[in-house]
Amino acid sequence: MDTDTNKKKDMFSDCEKATLLVEQEQFETLSSEDTLYMTIHLDGCLVCRTYRVQSKEINNTISRIFKNAPVFIRLDETYKQKLRAKINEAVNNT
């Protein structure tokens, strides 16, 4: 068997391109050629199907974090005091 042929990328082997298209499809409409490429690859590749599910979950989580901005960390009280003093000063100078 020709080794070079084995190393050639195509729509069945190229997980790298398929996962790039997975990223792209979440934000914009793919061309019909790219949609076909991705569909054919995903149909035969469980690993990339897993990637796709997780990629969407990660995007959804990031969108939620960005939208809701949950409080994970709190500013220290010293910095808050400094902020209050700055605001106080600015208000008094107005």
Add this chain to the structure above:
Amino acid sequence: MTVVTETQTQHMGIKVEPHLWVDEYADYLYNYAMTRLSDEEVAKDLIQETFLSALENVGKFEGRCTEKTWLTAILKHKILDVYRSRCRVLEAKKTRDSHNMGKTFFQEDGHWNVSDQPRPFSTEQAGKLDNKEFQSILLRCMQKLPALWMTIFSMKFMEEENSDNICRELKVTAANYWVIIHRAKINLRACLQKNWL
């Protein structure tokens, strides 16, 4: 009790209460900035700038939205300025970030390296994707991304920016832009697999 604790600013019948801003909004705004910038000092500076800028422009606040929404919009505008300045610096320096795509996850023929293949989340883990622990690990993983990747990736999730605008502003070609998003995501997912699964 300081003077400011009793201060209210009033114009056009709209009452703003700067003396309450730190207690009511500082932590929220700080987290908002940290998730998008991953830089403690810059985030702190932006909170201060946001409050002072809001005070200077209090006459322009017409009360069509809440104080919180108004302050968040000012902060968001400042975050976009930071993104732009970061990109200018990165563009000028032509840092390794834009050329070095880091670890290779794929073989020559495009297949995943066996050790890098995504493993399915178990049902129990999948159910925890909403929880704070997962979100906190995700944010830590985002903070490990190279600055350019983090900036481009974060901008993708800023509500008003579409990818064409980002490409134009960052002077990154569309092809390179998607390669960066892809690399950022692959690294992020791998970091989650390592630290959470």
